[in-house]
Amino acid sequence: MKRIVLTGGPCAGKTTALVKIIEHFSSLGYKVFIIPEVPTLFSQAGMDYLTDNYAFFYEGEKATLEMQIALEDKFTRIAETIEEPTIIVCDRGTMDISAYMKPAMWQDITSALSTDSERLRARYDAVLHLVSAADGAEQFYTTATNAERTEGLELARELDKKVISAWSEHPRLRVINNHENFDTKINRVLQEISNVLEIPQQVIEERKYIVRLIGDIPGAIESDIKQTYLTSEPRSEVRLRRRTLNGVSVNVRTTKKTLPTNEQVETERQIDNNLYESLMRQADPYRYSIHKIRKTFIWRGQFFELDTYLEPISNLQILETKGIVDHEDVNFPPFLEVLEDITGKTEYYNYNLALKR
Incomplete structure (x- = not known):
């Protein structure tokens, strides 16, 4: 069983990539579990991540991290009950949450949950970061594909870099570039997951x-x-x-x-x-x-x-x-x-x- 984070900046192509991951690896005999993006679930339920209310924001982010960990752990236990090989793909992971707050608050939240950034990163076998369309593919950047997305181009680029920084100490962080052809970007995602699963790959020159x-x-x-x-x-x-x-x-x-x-x-x-x-x-x-x-x-x-x-x-x-x-x-x-x-x-x-x- 492998646990993989699919993350990235706004409008990076995660939604399409998740569909392709399910289709591709299911056809190879894998059971694929997708952990939904928790902040989106919370936003739809009424959480306001743009609030000026410190206590409200703190409790909301703390609950977001708790729910992220709980969902991952529950699906890990579910995956352990089946015989076929399994992949758990997280639509964003625990460290993504840290990119949206000041370091001091993140320290307070992780301490309250008896964990830290190093242990949170160690929960995953690999992290794939899809670069936002706001950086290098601006003509494709849109907020229409996610009703909870409010970022403009500059903010999207800034968040993209913050998310990469949050995951930068993970030993298997892979950053997926934007390409002239979006299918190339998706194929790179499939190749990187295949590498994690130790599926033989053609050697590609960098x-x-x-x-x-x-x-x-x-x-x-x-x-x-x-x-x-x-x-x-x-x-x-x-x-x-x-x-x-x-x-x-x-x-x-x-x-x-x-x-x-x-x-x-x-x-x-x-x-x-x-x-x-x-x-x-x-x-x-x-x-x-x-x-x-x-x-x-x-x-x-x-x-x-x-x-x-x-x-x-x-x-x-x-x-x-x-x-x-x-x-x-x-x-x-x-x-x-x-x-x-x-x-x-x-x-x-x-x-x-x-x-x-």
């Missing part, structure tokens, strides 16, 4: 470029990454990644196995510090650990990762964006100078950059 940062990145989220490759079997790659964000470190063990059909199965598991230190003893003696600073951001509807390498090499910055199909252009931001397109150049894969020479 767009990568050597760049130079020449200005400030607005709204970037910065994290520190240490990546170590372990000894592994042929046609397999195993790595440990420790990602530190806002003083909190998350460890992930990733295994990539290439099948004889050239399809790839990728498995990711979050691990504790003790297991991390134990597995580090299996570090590949022929490779260095990679240390880099990552800045993630959205520009004109596309999600980017900018890695600045510190060890074992320096003076290298690589920009990566996922999910851009062959005929689409990359919307390069003005604060980056593109030096070289290295998409598909194996010498720039982290696995090869780590090689001792």
Whole structure:
């Protein structure tokens, strides 16, 4: 059983994506449960999230979080009673709620419920964030598809970034770009869920470029990454990644196995510090650990990762964006100078950059 959050900014395509998820994975033999968007249920019942009444807002948001947790837990217990494989997809998750209030109130609410942001994020196997149409696909932005939606373009962009920030410490956060063709966006959602379910996928090259940062990145989220490759079997790659964000470190063990059909199965598991230190003893003696600073951001509807390498090499910055199909252009931001397109150049894969020479 897997529990997945489908989130995103306003008018991002979640409603359509949920329908496609049910159709696609039901046809593969999965039982799909959809947890409805709790704030919408509350709004329809009379909750006013725009109120100036502090006590009313606090109790409403606290009740929203309580209901979100309760629904997820109830459906998890229901899912445990059936034999077929199950997927629980949450139309927004617990951390989405934090994006709509000040940090101090969120701290008060989570403390009152004897939980915290780290434990709430850990409830999910993956988080898929669909970028709002307000960022890069403005011609498709509308408030007509949800009677409870009141956001204009600028507010929608701001909320989009706040939601990403709320989930940024989750080890399997995937941001789904806007595309020229909306079907491409939906197919990316299905591909990412298939990866979580460990269904073999065709290997898709990510767009990568050597760049130079020449200005400030607005709204970037910065994290520190240490990546170590372990000894592994042929046609397999195993790595440990420790990602530190806002003083909190998350460890992930990733295994990539290439099948004889050239399809790839990728498995990711979050691990504790003790297991991390134990597995580090299996570090590949022929490779260095990679240390880099990552800045993630959205520009004109596309999600980017900018890695600045510190060890074992320096003076290298690589920009990566996922999910851009062959005929689409990359919307390069003005604060980056593109030096070289290295998409598909194996010498720039982290696995090869780590090689001792």
